[in-house]
Amino acid sequence: MFDKGFPRAEISWGLRSDQRHRHFLIPAKSNPRWEVMPGRPDDAMVRMRVSPQARRKCPDLPQWESARAIRTLDGSPPN
Numbered sequence: 001m002f003d004k005g006f007p008r009a010e011i012s013w014g015l016r017s018d019q020r021h022r023h024f025l026i027p028a029k030s031n032p033r034w035e036v037m038p039g040r041p042d043d044a045m046v047r048m049r050v051s052p053q054a055r056r057k058c059p060d061l062p063q064w065e066s067a068r069a070i071r072t073l074d075g076s077p078p079n
Contacts, residue, residue, distance in 0.1 A: 028069065042071040 034046040046069045055061045 032069075034067075034069070036069070037066075044069050 032046075032048075034048045037045040037047065039045060045066055047064045047066045050061050050063060050065055055063070
């Protein structure tokens, strides 16, 4: 889908869909397929289309999934 370790939309959606605040950091792939929403490029909200195959397997999945994307260099936090 969008990150290493969570290749399937139903896994990441299951972690967040129980109405509790869930936070986790996962390194993004080198070629992410997402749309950056308006905001700062080093700390932005992004949205990714959930694949039709994933939605067929799990009809509760939304058409789009959103996440916060941050950029760090050499392990330093964003400004």
